[in-house]
Amino acid sequence: MLSSSVILSALVAGIIAILVTLAIERWGGLTGGLLGTMPSTIVPAAAGISLAGNQELLNQTLSIIPLGMLINGIFLAVWVYLPAKLEGQKHPLLLTTVTALFVWFIFGLLMLQGVEFALDNGVTTWQLGFLGLALLIVLAIAMNWKVQPTPKGKQPVARTVLVLRGSAAACAIGAAVWLSAQGQPFVAGLAAVFPAIFLTSMVALWLAQGPTVPQGAAGPMAMGGASVAIYALVAMYSLPAWGVVLGSIIAWIIAVFGWSLPAFLLLRKRVTTD
Secondary structure: HHHHHHHHHHHHHHHHHHHHHHHHHHHHHHHHHHHHHOOOOOOHHHHHHHOOOOHHHHHHHHHHHHHHHHHHHHHHHHHHHHHOOOOOOOHHHHHHHHHHHHHHHHHHHHHHHHHHHHHHHOOOOHHHHHHHHHHHHHHHHOOEEEEEEEOOOOOOOOHHHHHHHHHHHOOOHHHHHHHHOOOOOOHHHHHOOOOOOHHHHHHHHHHHHOOOHHHHHHHHHHHHHHHHHHHHHHHHHHHHHHOOOHHHHHHHHHHHHHHHHHHHHHHHHHHHHH
């Protein structure tokens, strides 16, 4: 059961990751960035963890997702603000990539330490999850306060890059499901939101289109990423209550129609107005 859950979750995640890059390339940073960050890889990840573990492990793993998405928002903020500081520097893409990953790992380690401290002092998994969601929403609003250009891509992303992108996402989600089954729910939660999709999106789009397209997509991606956090919080209840299939559908509908669609309409209105 565990091996099949890992393989299926990883395969679905890899396919979704490829589709997200194509969406941003075709429809631009606003539409592609928001639609591409609707709950996707989290769906097979949560389902696989639910099938492989128990209720407590599921709650612990999913409770870390909102905080993990907050760290991903910080990761994306590097891609918005750092490239302008690197004008005239050699290898700006490499410097931005390394800096963004370094920031993610540092904040990830701090978060894991903070989560353990909070739980030891009586904070519940639900409280952790809602705290992460609130902070993520604040960061996403700040990143989208000033409207960024969100152009469509002019050059297709290479197929080899798409394959590498899908493989990276598949490995991250497969590792998350496996780690949860090994009794490492918080590390699994962090692995589940490792920015494989964001990282490969930014790099692939920069290589194919230049820095403007990924910069325009980063803000909407951070805003759309809140729907993943909402999905995780809803799934903490819906998967045990209604099973993997129906519970996943209910969590997805609430996240998409409660956040992704309103966020898209709001940002589109701001872009049109400005």
